[in-house]
Amino acid sequence: MSHPTAHDREALNDVPNPLGLDGIEFIEYATSRPQALGQVLEMMGFRPVARHRSREVLLYRQGTMNVVINAHVSARPQHSQPTETPVITAVALRVRDAATAYQRALDRGAWAVPTRVEVMELNIPAIHGVGASRIYFVDRYKEFSIWDVDFVPIPTVDRHPPALAGLHWFGIVQYIGTDRLDDWTEFYRELFDFHELPDSQRFGILPKGRILQSPCNSFYLQLIEPEPGIVDVEGDETLQRMGLGALDVPTAVAALRERGVEFVQGNGDAAAAQRGALTKSWLGGVMFELVHDERSL
Structure with a gap:
């Protein structure tokens, strides 16, 4: 280098x-x-x-x-x-x-x-x-x-398979403990120079928590605190799921459905379908979140 x-x-x-x-x-x-x-x-x-x-x-x-x-x-x-x-x-x-x-x-x-x-x-x-x-x-x-x-x-395998419907990294969702938003925000800011986005700037269909943007502007971290009766992660902070960016979410969803992927059903709102989608979980909790992203990486 x-x-x-x-x-x-x-x-x-x-x-x-x-x-x-x-x-x-x-x-x-x-x-x-x-x-x-x-x-x-x-x-x-x-x-x-x-x-x-x-x-x-x-x-x-x-x-x-x-x-x-x-x-x-x-x-x-x-x-x-x-x-x-x-x-x-x-x-x-x-x-x-x-x-x-x-x-x-x-x-x-x-x-x-x-x-x-x-x-x-x-x-x-x-x-x-x-x-x-x-x-x-x-x-x-x-x-x-x-x-x-x-x-x-692996022999005979394409080492660089193309992305399905242009999917690319969008970010990672991290579950954190109660009252730990500022601690984790400071951790990523101090070590990597992430910065916090305003509450008015949200992505996808799950606009919870706090969004941090990487200094290279290529991916995001979403920090989510527990919600009583909904998200119970008290004492169990973890990287929960990956977010995949898609230029056209409905097209990506259709392509994935053809491959057997099932999605959590929303309210049927067309605007929400354009913003993002969430797969159902496999193997005890593996999920993927699709997020509308104009970038093609």
Whole structure:
């Protein structure tokens, strides 16, 4: 990776994105039922394209989106093991320089995640995120990527399958504890320079909580507090679901329905159908949210 020139550094200083954040590289699920989750991902348009060299980990992809299913059972007893119900356990952020981003996060109070690198594996720096999740920093995502080192392509499979109906990353929904909005807002602002959107600016059909926008303007985080009798996550903060952007939500919904995906029925309002849609849940809680997005990433 080339080092930025003086002109580049001056340009970067004018932009509130000191990490050079450039979107999401992958989202990782952990589960002891990888085949079942894989079937769900395939219904959503993802395709398995590569396997990890030494662990039970599979890479699924469509368009610009990478999803990892991790079924690896760690030999270290202090590590949490995959459960039947899939859980989002990590999100990897694309950054200009992973080592610099990692050190900056530690300097600002983040907790480091110790790594244990095996032969032929990359050391991808990570910090603790919400719950037991991790936030990785990845700077190899262009011509030479992390997938070229740690993963072996599945023979005869297209490594870059096109996105169904132009689907792309829109964001992640995070459930938080009561009265924790300001804490988590400060966490993402201090470490990554996310900024809060005004309450008048909302997306999709579930306009709850607080929306944070990434400094690269390519994805969002939605922080949702528990609602009595509706969302009960007291003491169980977690990354709950991924949001997928679509230029035309009804078209994307129709394409997914043809593949067997069922959606939570709304009130039939045409305007709401254009704004977004929510799939029914699989495997104890895996859901996907479609959100109208004019961008085509």
